[in-house]
Amino acid sequence: MAQKKFNWSKYSQLMLPLISILLIVVFNLIRDPSFFSVEIAKNNVGNTVLTGNLISILNGASELAVLAMGMTLVTAACGGQDISVGALAAIAGSMFVKVLRSGEITVGSIILAFLCCCAIAIVFGAFNGTLVSVFKIQPMIATLVLFTCGRSIAYWINGGATPTVESPLINAIGSFIPGVPIPTPIIIVAICGILFALLLKFTTLGLYTQTVGINQRAARLNGINTTLIKLLSFMILGVCCAVAGCIGVSRLGLINHETLLLEIEMDAILAVAIGGNALGGGKFKVSSSVLGAYAIQALTITLYAMKVPSTAVKAYKAIVIILIVVIGSPVVKAYFSRLWARLKKSGKGMEAV
Amino acid sequence: MMRNNNLKRREPLTDTQLLLTITICIFFAMYGLAMLVWGGGFLRFQQVFDMLNNNAALIIVACGLTIVMIGGGIDISVGGVTALVVMSCIVHMNNGGSIVTAALLAVGIGLCFGLVHGFLISYLEIQPFIITLAGMFFARGMTTIVSLEPQKIAHEGFKALMKTKIEIPWLGYVAKKGNLIPARMEIGVVVALVVLIVVFIMLKKTRLGRGFYAIGGNSQSALMLGVNVKRTRFLSYLISGLLSGIAGFVFMMHTGAGNATNAAGAEMNAIASAIIGGTLLSGGVGNVIGTFFGVLTLTTIKAIVTTSGLRDPWWQSITTGAMLCFFILLQSVVLSQRAKKKAKAKELLKE
Numbered sequence: 001m002a003q004k005k006f007n008w009s010k011y012s013q014l015m016l017p018l019i020s021i022l023l024i025v026v027f028n029l030i031r032d033p034s035f036f037s038v039e040i041a042k043n044n045v046g047n048t049v050l051t052g053n054l055i056s057i058l059n060g061a062s063e064l065a066v067l068a069m070g071m072t073l074v075t076a077a078c079g080g081q082d083i084s085v086g087a088l089a090a091i092a093g094s095m096f097v098k099v100l101r102s103g104e105i106t107v108g109s110i111i112l113a114f115l116c117c118c119a120i121a122i123v124f125g126a127f128n129g130t131l132v133s134v135f136k137i138q139p140m141i142a143t144l145v146l147f148t149c150g151r152s153i154a155y156w157i158n159g160g161a162t163p164t165v166e167s168p169l170i171n172a173i174g175s176f177i178p179g180v181p182i183p184t185p186i187i188i189v190a191i192c193g194i195l196f197a198l199l200l201k202f203t204t205l206g207l208y209t210q211t212v213g214i215n216q217r218a219a220r221l222n223g224i225n226t227t228l229i230k231l232l233s234f235m236i237l238g239v240c241c242a243v244a245g246c247i248g249v250s251r252l253g254l255i256n257h258e259t260l261l262l263e264i265e266m267d268a269i270l271a272v273a274i275g276g277n278a279l280g281g282g283k284f285k286v287s288s289s290v291l292g293a294y295a296i297q298a299l300t301i302t303l304y305a306m307k308v309p310s311t312a313v314k315a316y317k318a319i320v321i322i323l324i325v326v327i328g329s330p331v332v333k334a335y336f337s338r339l340w341a342r343l344k345k346s347g348k349g350m351e352a353v
Numbered sequence: 354m355m356r357n358n359n360l361k362r363r364e365p366l367t368d369t370q371l372l373l374t375i376t377i378c379i380f381f382a383m384y385g386l387a388m389l390v391w392g393g394g395f396l397r398f399q400q401v402f403d404m405l406n407n408n409a410a411l412i413i414v415a416c417g418l419t420i421v422m423i424g425g426g427i428d429i430s431v432g433g434v435t436a437l438v439v440m441s442c443i444v445h446m447n448n449g450g451s452i453v454t455a456a457l458l459a460v461g462i463g464l465c466f467g468l469v470h471g472f473l474i475s476y477l478e479i480q481p482f483i484i485t486l487a488g489m490f491f492a493r494g495m496t497t498i499v500s501l502e503p504q505k506i507a508h509e510g511f512k513a514l515m516k517t518k519i520e521i522p523w524l525g526y527v528a529k530k531g532n533l534i535p536a537r538m539e540i541g542v543v544v545a546l547v548v549l550i551v552v553f554i555m556l557k558k559t560r561l562g563r564g565f566y567a568i569g570g571n572s573q574s575a576l577m578l579g580v581n582v583k584r585t586r587f588l589s590y591l592i593s594g595l596l597s598g599i600a601g602f603v604f605m606m607h608t609g610a611g612n613a614t615n616a617a618g619a620e621m622n623a624i625a626s627a628i629i630g631g632t633l634l635s636g637g638v639g640n641v642i643g644t645f646f647g648v649l650t651l652t653t654i655k656a657i658v659t660t661s662g663l664r665d666p667w668w669q670s671i672t673t674g675a676m677l678c679f680f681i682l683l684q685s686v687v688l689s690q691r692a693k694k695k696a697k698a699k700e701l702l703k704e
Contacts, residue, residue, distance in 0.1 A: 081482070135685040138571065138634045140427070140482075149674025152667035160665065213560075266486055270406060279480045311501060311613065315494025319486040322473070325484070329477045 002047055013283075016276040016328050017291035024298045028305075029051075043176065050181045053301055061297030063089070063261055064183035064246040066273035068289040069196050070233075070240030075272050076213045077233040078132055080139030080280025084242050086264045087150020088124055090257045092117040092245035094157040098257045102208065105167040118242040124150075125238025126231060133230035134291030147265070154257035164254040168341050187289075192243060196286055209233060215280030267296055276325055361522065367692070368599050372631025372684060373643040387653065398524040398536045404652045409541035410604035410616070412648050415623040416552045417596030419644045422627055423556070425569035425636025426474065426481040431597045432619030433492030434466050436612075438601025440496045443611040446508040454604055455511075461600020464591065466492065472589035475583045481590075489638040497613045504611040514540065515609050516607060541603035548596065552641045565589055569636025608614055625673070629680045633688075636648045650676075 028035040038052040059203050067085050074082050099113035124146060131142035173184055180187075200206035211219040212229045220226050269279075274292035277284045299320055303313045326332060379635070389393045405412075414431045423426045441456040447450060450458075470488055474481045493525060508511060518537040525535035556562035564585040567575035576582050629650050630643030654676050658669050 129679070135682060136689070137681055137685050141624075141628060141634050144621065145674050145678040145681065147621065148625065148677060149671045152670040152674075156665075156667045156671070158666075266490075270486070271483065273480065273483050279482065309497070309501070311497035312494050314490040315498060316495065318489075318491035321487040321490070322484070324485075325479050326473065326477060329479045331477045340395075 003164060003192045013276040013285045013288050014291065016324070017274050017288055017295050020274060020295045020324050021291065021298060024302055029097065032305070039218075039229075040181070045176055047176050048181055049176050049183075053305065055183065055186075057294065057298045057301050057348055058186050059183040060301065061294050062189045063247050064264060064271060064297060065290045065293040066192050066240050066244045066247070067264060067268040068275070068293040069192060069286050070237030070266045070274050070288050072262055072275065072277055072284050073209055073233040074139065074237050075229050075277055075279060076281055076284035077209045079213060079279075080132070081265075081269045081272070081279070082128060082143045082237055083140055083236070083265045083269075084124075084143040084146035084150055085237065085244075085268055086173050086261045087154070088121055088238065088241040089245035089248060089261045089264070090151050090154040090255075091124060091157065092242040093249040093260055094154040094257060095120045096242075096246050096249055098157055100167075100170070101163055101166050105165065107169065110173075112170060114242070114246055115177055116245045116333065117226040117246060118239055121238040121242035122235050123238075125234045125236075125241070129231035129234030131235065133227040140184055151257050154260075158255060158257060160257045162254055165249070166253055170250050170253060172259065174247070183268045185251070188247060189241065192240070193287075193290065200224070200286065205229075205232070210283060213278075213284070266277075268293075271296055274321075276328065298314040354585070357657065361511035368633075368638045368688065369631065369640050369643075371687065372638065373640050373646075375644050375683065375687070376646050376650065376680075380646050380653065383650065383653055383657070385672050387657050387660070391657075394660070397657075398521075399526065399534075400656070402524075402536050402538050402542070404543045404649060404656070405545070406539045406607065408648050408652055409539065409545040409607065410600040411501065411619060411622055412545040412625070413548050413596050413600035413603060414616075414619055415421060415626045415644045415648055416548055416641050417593035417600075418620075418623045419627045419630070419632050419639055419641050420552065420556070420565055421481075421589050421593045422624075422634055423569045423639045424565045424586055424634045425572065425638060426586065426589060427624075427634065428481065428485045428488075428590060428593045429620040429624075430466060430470065430485040430488030430492055431600070431623055432621075433496070433618045434463060434491040434594065434597040435601040435604055435619055436615040436617075437492040437496045438462050438598050439498070439605045439615050440499045440504065440613070442602065443504045443506050444500055444504065446511060447504065450508075452508070452511055454513065459481065459598045459602040460595060461598070461654055463594045463601070465592020465594070465597070466597065467591035474590060476508045493613075496615075500611065501613065503613075506605070506609045506611075508644075509603065511606075519543070539607060541606045548599065548640055549645055552596075556641060557681040558626055562587060566637055569638075571637070574657060576587050579647075621700065623649065624679050628684075631684070633684070647703035668698075 020300060025036070036052070036054045038050050038054055040048060041051050046068070067089075071082060071085065074080075096113045100117045101208050102108060103109055103279050123326075124264040128139075128146060131137050133137050135142075172178070175183060175186075177184055208219070208224050208229050211222070211224060212226045216226050219229075244261060244264075245292050249255050252260075271292035272289045273279060275285065275288035276292075277289060296317075299317060300313060304310070316335055384395070394400050415433060418428055418431055438459045442459055445458055446452070446455050458575050466488055470481075470484055473479050506515075518539055520535040520537055522533065522535040525533050527533055554562075556565065564575070564580045567578060567580050568582050572582050573584075581602045600615075605611070608615070624634075626637065626647035627644045628647070629647070630640065630647030632639030632644065651673065654672055655669055658672050663669075663672075
């Protein structure tokens, strides 16, 4: 019993995203039992690939999942959210394309371009991080600066155009590597997830981030460099933006500064919230946020499958979001636990009788 | 913010007043500079009226947002609600509705959003960001459900209302041909100014207005002072929703057309204006007059960028971002300096 209780408290945070995913899955299975069937097909290039709604959910949520990982760290450390991730991803994507277009596209040049776009994203992430950690500005306000001008900077980098990159290598990153049936973005997310897990497992970053988020003063008195931890969380988010930007660019083969990952910042924050992380900072679970990201994408794909027009999806999404957060809200939870206790009590009373 | 008279005498400027003064000074300095360097349009009063005409809706929205921000919350649904109101009112009027019912519809939609937001945020204690974000999604989605096609107003009475402009001859200028062109102001600007004054008086003089500052500054002590924190927070969102509804109507009077992307980014512009005007997102500090000057400052920056010949499309938002960054840093530095001074004074007092 004691063992069981311990496990429950450790994984209780995963319940909210899991329950939401479960609800969506059950709903879909009732609506259309073959919704989650995965088929093997040949795509137009001639590769054997997996297709189906399940794959498109996993594939489509890739950018969101990567951003949600970084966003969780920032939320935990700073008690606020970064609303500039979409803009930053656009900047990183522009840099990626700019470096790629300067020469022939080979594996080496792709790696170089990726490193360049990571560098620029880290610089901008550090800019956000400095505003937050050194000048003690709330994250949402500090990142509002980059939110306002980020996409314009991306436009500036592009020189006022929407350049394209065409290469089978870029195509391999965006869709499928020849001979591998799983879409590459899914593999990239898996790699990112493993790296994150290793980072949190084998360094003190996770513990320190949580400490800073719960009580900054206490953390500082215990010898933690709070400024550095906050700065670091924003720089890691910068790398996540770079990865997401590269995936987004490779998918389309072009960079459109206006539409690349549009409004993804809102979805990323939602993923963190659905993941049950405290938006005021402190306790966090990256895996939970990633599940939240998949829940959001599953919801979107479900709505598309129900033939809801793409512009109206937002309205339905909003209703589901409100339902989920209402169920997860402390007041409602407390009410139900009281109700549960009363039921139990009366049940016991009945037994006694 | 609730200081007694003794303290006030010793420390003449509160944080709110200091930030407000800085903003107003910077606005006049910038506008003066523009008049000196570029002259032309900047020398005419019409320039100011144009700024007001184009931004009447933004001023109203930003007023509502300022109230919410003073109360320590955030409402990012305002732009979405404005767009939804514009679209619904136009569709309503094109299908035979009258101006009065359209106005009621606008206010009703705004109040509905405010009601739901306020209830969920203050009574169910859910993060305001998430709820108003969902509100924004819902409003934007509903706008496209109401009509995906851009709509143009066909109601004759409303068209006449749109064209009605208040002319102020003594602020006009003499054109090259020698005839006097009076300064023109739209009705929406009058609405915006009335809203501004009402909100200003409410924040300054009424019990409710002081309550917003109290819950934003420290909700725990506000509770102990006998402020009904939950009700006050609820009302802040309700007012914000109501003002977004009114803003939608004013927006419609300016453009006369409904589009799914109406008022895109209005929430962020409104937040930026409030911040430039010296409202802190952490709550308890701020003023609608500052927000008004925040809107004017943002517009002046844009006007300066266009007149100064930086015609590439990206410069406008890059300079806006840079300006925003400057204001945020300024606020942070000024406030931290003051906090240090205060701490020092306290120590001296102890000795």
